[in-house]
Amino acid sequence: MDDARSISPRIHGAIAHDIGVEILGGVRKPGDVFGGEIEASEALGISRTAYREAIRILAAKGLVESRPKAGTRVTPRQRWNILDPDVLAWTFEGEPDPVFILDLFELRGVIEPAAAAFAARRREPHHLEEMKAALDDMERLGLADAEGRAADQRFHRTILAAAQNEALAALASSVGAAVSWTTKYKQRSRALPRDPLPDHVRVYEAIETGDPAAAHAMMAELLHLAVADMELPKRE
Amino acid sequence: MDDARSISPRIHGAIAHDIGVEILGGVRKPGDVFGGEIEASEALGISRTAYREAIRILAAKGLVESRPKAGTRVTPRQRWNILDPDVLAWTFEGEPDPVFILDLFELRGVIEPAAAAFAARRREPHHLEEMKAALDDMERLGLADAEGRAADQRFHRTILAAAQNEALAALASSVGAAVSWTTKYKQRSRALPRDPLPDHVRVYEAIETGDPAAAHAMMAELLHLAVADMELPKRE
């Protein structure tokens, strides 16, 4: 159940993490060149092997590029795989650009209503059962409780499963996780200004009825209200 | 201009590519274990270093997982970063699952209309100029011509730029590229059954007017008609 099974961090993974955070945090900017492998690895106190494997990981995510003679340098930002789960996580370890956070909320606002609409068409009985169970847990435990929030996540995950679109699901889970990083801190400081349960129930009812347009609208409203509850700066 | 500057394939990259294609092609299934590093690298005729770096690349994309003693194995499919540009490319080197292709078309059908709607709100004068220039080229050259298709791509890219959402742009370019690979072969076999230019013009006009709802609708129709022109199997 707990998919966050932390496998002991190897050196190459740890270094990839550290450099990745530096790049996404703006410490290393596009075009910056790393020192030679011997130099850089010695500076970190690790072997060239481990250092090279770390660089290979970053290159696989589009963050850096290595060429003989030219050296290893940070690639232009547009080539970064910013939706890669690791890259998203590294982004939020620093102070992410508020504009980028808005971008993510917008993206979620596009994806999840669409997923709800597909779910209304393709949901199967067991999906409805899981959603109903999640709603019950949310009501019983409340969102102040950790298990209650887990039920909330389960509700959204089940909608994605019911939408029966693998690509949509992969994307939404990444973006959803990233969005939750941003809410985690702010939400806990003060009590929730409103009860989100009725919004969820309306989404469920639309999906249960099999009304794609209503499911789309209800989910859009749920997200809109959730965003309004936060103190996010407006775009422009 | 030509961003497809093919840097000579190093060994680790070539091996990562080959194994990646095997995984996405179903030759290696989730749970399958690779032979030990010494064994596997010797079988490929390469050093352990190069083999390990290839595995690191695949692990960075979520395709494999290595643990001491347990060995390296293909991860369950739901952990794959299927929207990673490389993973998408590797997928389409084999015979991609028709259902997955439908998933991608659906995803594009969700993303691009949303991008068009945002573009209608946020487009700046130079975006309109670029879109108009692209439309002119499309009309002048036609979609039979390679440059004409390039103009088509430019039109869609400009819309993404005008939408001013980095995450949306990154996603759409990946998905768009993947979708274009599926059409490439089929389209060239027979003449286009209809002229797609009027559809594009309508999208442009909606964005130029600044009408998000119209832009959304026109783009959705454009994509819908483009899909209808292909011989895709219906879902279920």
Add this chain to the structure above:
DNA sequence: CTCCTATTATGTCTGAGTTATTATTAAAGG
């Protein structure tokens, strides 16, 4: 059933040699 030990594959290190790309230089042409 629990704890400990042995096994084993990945992980890490060192140092050498190779290759590809860039920068420099020289030569040819205008």
Add this chain to the structure above:
DNA sequence: CCTTTAATAATAACTCAGACATAATAGGAG
């Protein structure tokens, strides 16, 4: 004399080989 092109040298990533360390699993002892 200046510009362009081709050969050359320098450099950094790339590849290789072999050894040792570490950690997770399997099996046996208590």
